[in-house]
Amino acid sequence: MKIKIEDIPSQGLHKEMSYDPRELDMEIENHPYSLPVKFSTPITAIADIMLYDKELVVEVVVRYKLKMVCSRCLEEFEVGFEKRFIFNYNTRGIEVIDITPDIREEIILCYPQKPLCKPDCKGLCSGCGVNLNVERCRCKRENQEVENGQS
Numbered sequence: 001m002k003i004k005i006e007d008i009p010s011q012g013l014h015k016e017m018s019y020d021p022r023e024l025d026m027e028i029e030n031h032p033y034s035l036p037v038k039f040s041t042p043i044t045a046i047a048d049i050m051l052y053d054k055e056l057v058v059e060v061v062v063r064y065k066l067k068m069v070c071s072r073c074l075e076e077f078e079v080g081f082e083k084r085f086i087f088n089y090n091t092r093g094i095e096v097i098d099i100t101p102d103i104r105e106e107i108i109l110c111y112p113q114k115p116l117c118k119p120d121c122k123g124l125c126s127g128c129g130v131n132l133n134v135e136r137c138r139c140k141r142e143n144q145e146v147e148n149g150q151s
């Protein structure tokens, strides 16, 4: 979103935009050290822009949906986000300010470090590997069968 300083009226400017996260290179592919992050919607940004003397203040509300992989059970899940950012710029000697790189960076900083499909996700059993949200652990049962077989 590019803002031309001379276009801002004294009562401020309202601007809306939609971004394609792929064009902004914001998705994370499968990687050994990070879980993938994909967008299931474009990013919508609604900006209220005010100019106070030489200071530009931009209040942006962004909305988007992420498709992530749960860090405990490794299932893919989707979650919607709404975030509000405030950016300040000094406009001295500047005619146009592009706020897109700042929006991009703030959204990336908001990616959850340890995404969870739900707060109480039970994860995978370290023994038998079942998803404990949907199945019962098989470890105990397998051990019992072995013991019974030996006696």
Ligand SMILES: [Zn+2]
Pocket (backbone or CB within 6 Å): 070, 071, 072, 073, 074, 075, 116, 117, 118, 121, 122, 123
């Ligand atoms: Zn989970």
Ligand SMILES: [Zn+2]
Pocket (backbone or CB within 6 Å): 125, 126, 127, 128, 129, 130, 137, 138, 139, 140
């Ligand atoms: Zn188990």
